[in-house]
Amino acid sequence: QKEVEQNSGPLSVPEGAIASLNCTYSDRVSQSFFWYRQYSGKSPELIMSIYSNGDKEDGRFTAQLNKASQYVSLLIRDSQPSDSATYLCAPILISNFGNEKLTFGTGTRLTIIP
Amino acid sequence: SQTIHQWPATLVQPVGSPLSLECTVEGTSNPNLYWYRQAAGRGLQLLFYSVGIGQISSEVPQNLSASRPQDRQFILSSKKLLLSDSGFYLCAWNIATRGIQYFGAGTRLSVL
Numbered sequence: 691q692k693e694v695e696q697n698s699g700p701l702s703v704p705e706g707a708i709a710s711l712n713c714t715y716s717d718r719v720s721q722s723f724f725w726y727r728q729y730s731g732k733s734p735e736l737i738m739s740i741y742s743n744g745d746k747e748d749g750r751f752t753a754q755l756n757k758a759s760q761y762v763s764l765l766i767r768d769s770q771p772s773d774s775a776t777y778l779c780a781p782i783l784i785s786n787f788g789n790e791k792l793t794f795g796t797g798t799r800l801t802i803i804p
Numbered sequence: 805s806q807t808i809h810q811w812p813a814t815l816v817q818p819v820g821s822p823l824s825l826e827c828t829v830e831g832t833s834n835p836n837l838y839w840y841r842q843a844a845g846r847g848l849q850l851l852f853y854s855v856g857i858g859q860i861s862s863e864v865p866q867n868l869s870a871s872r873p874q875d876r877q878f879i880l881s882s883k884k885l886l887l888s889d890s891g892f893y894l895c896a897w898n899i900a901t902r903g904i905q906y907f908g909a910g911t912r913l914s915v916l
Contacts, residue, residue: 722903732910733894733910734894734907735907736906778848792905794848795847796846796847797847
C-alpha cells in the first residue's frame with residue numbers, strides 16, 4: 691500500500707461546478723496536511739494547509755480532514771478554467787525512525803471544461 | 805520576504821557527463837533544504853535533504869550526490885549522468901521540518 695494515495699484522474703469538471711479531490715494516507719501519525727497545485731511544466735505551489743479535523747475554507751477552496759479515517763479532501767467551488775492543474779496531496783508522515791517527512795501523493799489531474 | 809532561486813531552468817546533457825544544479829535561498833537563515841525529482845507524469849521523489857551546513861541525508865541511493873557548502877546554498881551533483889536521471893528537479897525549503905515547503909522554479913534535465 692502506498693503511503694499517500696490519490697486518484698490520478700483525469701478528473702473533468704464543468705466550469706462553475708464543484709471539483710472534489712480525495713486523498714488517503716497510511717496509518718502513521720500525521721499532524722500537518724497540505725494541498726499543492728502544479729500547473730503543467732511548473733513547480734508546485736501551496737494552496738491549502740490543514741492541521742485539525744474538520745473543514746477549513748479559503749476563498750473557493752475548502753480542505754476537509756478526517757484523521758480517524760486517514761482521509762483528506764479538497765473541494766473547489768465555482769471551478770474556473772484556471773483551476774486546471776494537477777493537485778498534490780502532501781501529509782507530513784512520521785517514519786519508522788521518528789523522522790517527519792513531507793510525503794507527496796502522485797497527484798490528481800483536474801481539467802475544468804468551459 | 806524569502807525567495808528561492810534555482811538554475812539553470814533547462815539543461816540537455818549527454819549520457820556520462822557530469823551535472824551540477826544549484827539552489828539558493830534568500831531572506832531566511834538556517835533553512836531546511838530539499839532536492840526532489842519528478843519523472844514525466846510521475847509524483848515527487850525526495851532525493852536529499854539538509855538541516856544545516858554539511859549535513860546531508862539521502863533518501864534514495866543512486867548516482868547523485870548533494871552538498872551544502874553554505875547556509876543557504878544547496879547543490880545537486882553527478883559524476884556521470886544516466887538516461888534515467890532525466891526529469892524535473894526541484895529545490896525546496898522550509899524552516900520547521902513539519903512546516904510548509906516552498907519550491908523553486910525547477911530545472912528540466914534531459915539526458916540524451
